[in-house]
Amino acid sequence: MYNAEAEKEEKGAGCYQHTQMQKDLIIEKLKERGLRITRQRMLLLDIILEGECSCCKEIYYQASALDPKIGVATVYRMINTLEAIGAISRKNMYRVACSTKGACTVELDDDTICHLSGQKLNEVILAGLKACGEVSGQNIRSLALLPVNEPA
Template sequence: MEQDRRYLRTQMQKENIIQKLKERGCRITKQRLMLLDIILEEDCSCCKEIYYKASRLDDRIGTATVYRMVNTLEEIGAISRKNMYRITCDQDCEMENACTIEFDDNTIVELSSSKWNQIIQSGLLACGYLNGHHVRSIMAKSYE
């Protein structure tokens, strides 16, 4: 039941965004629809993550297409980059692929939210920042 409501809510959002894009004179291409689905269905933390997910579905998509789409969505008020990078899972959250890390050799590691939280907690503790506190949220700034 809840999944059905979420699906309907997502479809309504998608239709509303498509209408706004049409009003701006944007063509509604298969790649734009795919990017919109990824953004609406996934919790992406940055344009690169959107690109990686999209390139798995269509290897012809370019990073410029992703950046343009995100900029357009931001311009029409469909998304806000300020909120796009917020990570809100606590230590009990079980979301898969909550964090994607890319290394300099182009390898990628996807961490569940619980593993991501464990790594952050361990790092903060090792550096002396926790001092009995618990992480409420993390705001990652994009270097894009």
């Protein structure tokens, strides 16, 4: 049987306490909306709070591996509910993977995939920075990518 709390304790006490606090607040908001806190909802919440999934399909694959009775509709409903209460935002969900040769693949939350050369990635980022007023005449020297759910 899946035991998320035991798994998180193994990963580190500090991480567990922070996640538990988030989890408690989210559970309270779900209860305020009149939702029951089911085993499947708890499982999905644990997977989402781990922050290792970038899309609903990944959440579904992890959840169905732990509980084959979970349907994809359950995952989407939970994601929509969490978004409605402000616990998560799918607006900026994306994953960027770059190779050592400068090729880059960007996967958007709607499963759209864009393949960019190193030069094209540089152009896209520079154009975005200019549009946001972050640069005026400078060029990009280096680029560091952080995991999707990690704050910059």
